[in-house]
Amino acid sequence: MLTKEIPVAKGLPLIGNLVFLSKNNRKFEQFCIENYRKLGPLYKACVLGKEFKIFAGPEANMFVTQQGIHHLTTREAFMVMEKEFGENTIMVLDGDSHRRSRKIVDQFLNAAAIAQYVNPMIQVTLNFIKDWQIGQRIELFHAALPKIILNQLSSALLSCTLTDDFVEDIYICISTLLKVTSEQKGESALRKPTYLKVKNRMLTFVKQLVDERRKTGQVTDSPDVVDFLLSVKDDDGQLLTEEEIFSYIPIIIAAGLDTVAHTSAFLIYEILKHPEIYQQVMAEVSAVFDNRIPDLEDMKNMKVLRGAAMETLRLHPVVFMTQRYVQHPFDYQDYRVESGQIMYFASGVSHFLPELFPNPYTFDVERYAPPREEHKQPGAFAPFFLGPHRCAGARLAEIQLMLTAATILYTVQPQLDPPNYTMKTALYTEESPTLAVKGNFYIKTRRKIPLSSLA
Template sequence: MTTKEIPVAKGLPLIGNLVPLIQNPYQFFVKTYQKLGPLYRVRVPGRVMTILGGPEANMFVSQKEMIDCLTTYEVYGDLVKELGMSLLVALEGEPHRRCRKITEQFLSPDKIAQYVKPIIQATLDFSKDWQLGQRVELTHLMEKPICTQLALAFLSTIPGDYCEDIITSFSTIVKVIVAKGFQSRQGLNPELHTSKYLTAKKRTLAFIQEIINERRKAIPVTDNPDMLDTLLTITHADGQPLTEYDIFSFMALPLFSALDTSARTVPFLLYEILKNPEIHEQVMAEVNTAFANGIPNIEDIKKMKILRWAVMETLRMYPIGFLVQRYVKHPFDFAEYKVESGQIIYIALGISHFLPEFYPEPHTFDVERYGSLRQEHKQPGAFAPFGFGAHTCAGARLAEVQLMLTVATLLYAVHPQLDPPTYTLKTAFFSKDSPIPLRVKGGFYIKINRKSPLVSQPSLVELRR
């Protein structure tokens, strides 16, 4: 019989746990887990949040039986309605399985191998106007090249000025959804009614429609179809072609998925490499080998072991998806407690990333954790940067390659250094202009030390099909 009351974190009258939650939610969630265990409640004005976290929770929510219990439409449905398209993460059951299968076609190892060149070219193009000695603020710059990389790879399209619209419309909506999860206030959000947002959304949708219309005029006959060619030719199991709504929805993948994930992670990865001279040297040796004969291919990328470990260590120490929300559709028992249905709960995937029993000295950037002798991430429930269960990140493999390629290309192309060299990164949480809690605080500057001849390779327009 599960009758125990779920423990509540100690806080102040009225404001509850608001202060530590705003200052450093990751640290607060980890410390509270260490005090109260894998299920607890925290309070903010007007609401009580139920948190499930730690390795045992990561394993528990990954079980097949939990798929119908913890659902996502109630979390992401507003995003779907506002965008006017379906999103994989908001689907459940059979529709989710069907769409996930189609999505996975575009994220297979063979497809990812083909995306290497466009990803590198878009990164080179991004850095082509930088001058030797120039100081570049990187934190707010990465969305554009990241969006361009995937639009070029998946849709053979260069979004150009539309990037700004895609970024503005998506980040505004996500910010509203994330904020809603932490506030008691419901209802209309003024940010979704500003002319800046409405124009950006209109232009984003027009841009997608324009690419579809153009392609419909002449679907290329090719052995190597891109995502849009495939979407325009495949059918559902009953033989019906995909609807315009379906096609729009799948196209969100390359345009939106990496904006608040890969783009946010690149500055952390680059910072940690530049800050650690030994790792920097090892990574540079790998990068120089990979680029020795021009643009590398996927086999060259796979040989970059230290860079891959640096990506994993960055995903552990800076988990963008630290917290995901779920709606409890059916009540369930966990760790002697009952979790009632009809509420949103928060799964703190990233708690286990900071537990010293899994990762000794968890706040130290240590790439050797992933070497064959230690393999700390392989302990059950210990490593969850890409989520869990049915909705685990469909783009995880691509994300790792994208992060490696983006940073390898920048390192090779412009030999950046931290500016000033003594710069120490600070993280910040919850800002008025960031949809994702975790971000670099203030500016993160690099100084351009070299321009590789690769930077002046053919322009993106020449690469487009």
């Protein structure tokens, strides 16, 4: 018989576990990890009288993978996205319509497609680096990387260049949507002139891009995502509707921008902070770059860099928690979880458990290679979440992280500036949708490989 009450995390009178919503620090992650230890995978937090149910650790990750599809939905959890960007947005689809949408997305995010993106993405990165001078201080986190990643995505997937002010537009748009979704902001944020202006600019850009392409037809040697969306037919032989085409383009840019840009900054920081790993990565990267621009196979063979990227995704999960709607009730251990409520899945908790990742706060790039393969333990590694909505761009993201770090490290051999810099990170800052650096993150360039030698 399921009689047990779901335990409640200890908190202060009235404010309860206000840390749950606290900004500008990572106490929130610590809160989730500590309560997982004390109370088990399923517990409640309480903030100003409002209750939040949290499901954490490998148990929660396994539940999402194995049973989520029978009990959980995203539509009600991300209702705001649906209201703002339409009912075809992949994140709010469930069941058959979601499977259909994933089939479409997977065609431009599969391994063959990614192989085509590697060279243009490296070229975009080199194009940014070409203006950097030897000895120059470069702010990577806020200034350089978001622009580089935005243009990697727009250039390789959409064959267009976006102006730098799009970075700010997209950050405002996603931050507002995520904060309204997680109730950190009220729905009135969606009626603020700044938000409405950036949303309209994004939608206008998408419409112009698609209209223009209808007129010109394919503009590159091989079809890009826009060409694909204009020509793909579903199982019934139907072309996509205008609304469906429009729904895919913003999500590619929005889902891939801050996530990849921020994780790339964490990756470069971790490599520069660990001299022995830096030496190994440089040896691996130089072995290819000294001769040619790497392709997908070359990137996959960079084992130390790959280990560093995985370790960065584990230690700095930009999406530590997400939410789902309980559509059908379920039993977990001695507890019953009723339908009709939102649940928070703290998928990143497992990354910090020593029983899964020994010395969890140590940056250890060898965890992922045989025989250890710690990430393969059930429910252990979830930077891209799990289940049917697991990040559709995960494969691309891993390659983007590697190629961005490899190109910057090889070309300008940077050092941290100041050399003893220690990065501090914060969740839920005003301007950032995901885990962000507090203050600035500078590197200083130490050399410059002539771009002609990389042609």
